[in-house]
Amino acid sequence: MGLRLTNTLTGCKDEFVPSDPQYIKMYACGVTVYDKCHLGHAMQAILYDIFARYLRFKGYKVTYVRNFTDVDDKIIARASQLGVSPLELSDQMIEISRRDMLSLKVKPADFEPRVSEYIPQIIAYIQDLMTKGFAYVGQDGSVYFRVRLKEDYGKLSRQNISELRCGVRKDVETGKEDPVDFALWKVEETPGATWDSPWGRGRPGWHIECSVMASEILGDSFDIHGGGRDLVFPHHENEIAQSEAKSGGTYARYWVHNGLLTVNRQKMSKSLNNFISIEDAVRDYGYELIRFNIYQYHYQSNIDFSAQGFFLGLSRLYSMYRTRQRVIDYMARHDLTPQSANSHPGFHQAFCEAMDDDFNLPRVMVVIQSVLQSQNEIMDKKFSAQNAMELLSLESLLHNILPILEIGLREPQEFFHEIHSRYLALKSLTFAWVTEKIELRMKHRTDKNFAMADQIRDELLALGVSLLDSRDKTSWELSEKALEELILLK
Ligand SMILES: [Zn+2]
Known part of the structure; x- marks a missing residue:
């Protein structure tokens, strides 16, 4: 039996049949680059990288796209706080993100497009939607998508528009024909984050960005679209609406959603003070432990x-x-x-x-x-x-x-040296001291002074150092208790 995937679109574990039997096209929503990446980003990048690697291992040719959202409210707000231009901030964050991915041993995606490089394509896309009657200029000058015209809207998140209506908050976008409509182009003039368009200076809405980058690189229809579960609605629902309104065909054929990351069963957030950056996590635990932790769970669960x-x-x-x-x-x-x-x-x-x-x-x-x-x-x-x-x-x-x-690939001696150095440093011990103790014990044994030899063995064990005697030599490793201490005392 071949690959089966839980497809959010059907709600079932479906047999995976790519539209081309040898070639798989996959898109995953990437990070909004307004701050350093955290463990949640690490988890998602690692998962989709593994999916791509496994599909290649199975013999498929794979094109995997992961974008950077470098045009966004959060970026504009943080850039103005820091006194830099939005694109300067996102340049910086993208560089940090690439360094983070390298430290986690996540391979770059085949394409890593940035929204700011796709503005002309986004404008042309919106114009096309307008020609087809799905987009209109609102009273405030911004461009909106006519949700109600898309009859199957809500098929991914399984909601219907009439129920949606009461859920939509009264927002300031009073220019809309209908509260359920969403923005394709926001007219405004933030320096460094806006572009000229037929509708005036402004910037694209979030959802249209992914639709355009995905279709520009992978075509109107492709195999797998992934992202965090929190993106199902409205982001992915709106991506489907726009893309299928424009092409008249199916957008992504399989929708894969990963669970979210928690820290001690709590949502990770700056306000809870449990926010872990990739940089800190790699420094404290190393990329393999981060991966081991992720592999303990199915990607769909938190x-x-x-x-x-x-x-x-x-x-x-x-x-x-x-x-x-x-x-x-x-x-x-x-x-x-x-x-x-x-x-x-x-x-x-x-x-x-x-x-x-x-x-x-x-x-x-x-x-x-x-x-x-x-x-x-x-x-x-x-x-x-x-x-x-x-x-x-x-x-x-x-x-x-x-x-x-990407686990278990290091030289074992290098791995042990690193872990043992960390532990000995934690206990203010040295390799030389342990070796001295082992030699002293050997001498006691040669002298048939077994009580003294055992005493040294026990003393070391109490410190977390467990001795292993073989025919010609005595080596040592860390006890389970020592490994636990190494993590807990971090
Ligand atoms: Zn997206």
């Missing part, structure tokens, strides 16, 4: 960030790298090279089935967990050529699928 979630993520990541290191050592010891095996067919299928099931990332994480467990079980057994082949095929599978998720 994704919660909490210290407990980060701890769980760290514990799993630590154990993942422990297995990665063990495999590297095992392969070196037995002179094995990973290229010599095909991807493990059983787990390959399990991975694809999980992803095909509406990008079910928690299920994918269970599959990866099982792969790592199988590798450990093989390495626990007596060496045989058959076991080695099995291990290599699991290794080959991980090489194929981990880059989609």
